[in-house]
Amino acid sequence: MRRSEFDRAVRDEFGARGPSLVSDLVLSAVGDRTATEALAAGEPPRAVWLALCAETDVPLARRHGAGRLEPRRS
Incomplete structure (x- = not known):
């Protein structure tokens, strides 16, 4: 997952509250840091996602493949 895909996944899943979750919610799985702090420290975007x-109980079905663009159709 690229950082742009992370950002897209956050926007798609959490909408307007996404930015506050990324900057305020402390995630134990990435060293008790916020997503912003974890990404700045070099954690892979997929691990942070x-x-x-x-932490927010997103269903498993919506976790994998999130943030990817749909392939272009000819």
């Missing part, structure tokens, strides 16, 4: 999903 999965930690955020686990």
Whole structure:
């Protein structure tokens, strides 16, 4: 997962409350840091995304493949 995919996944899953979750919610799975802090420290975006999903009870079906663009159709 790229950082742009992380940002898209957060926006798609959490909408307007996404930015506050990323900057305020402490995630134990990434060293008791916020998503913003974890990403700045070099944690992979996929690990931060999965930690955020686990902490906010996002269903498993919506965790994997999140943030990816749909393939272009010819």
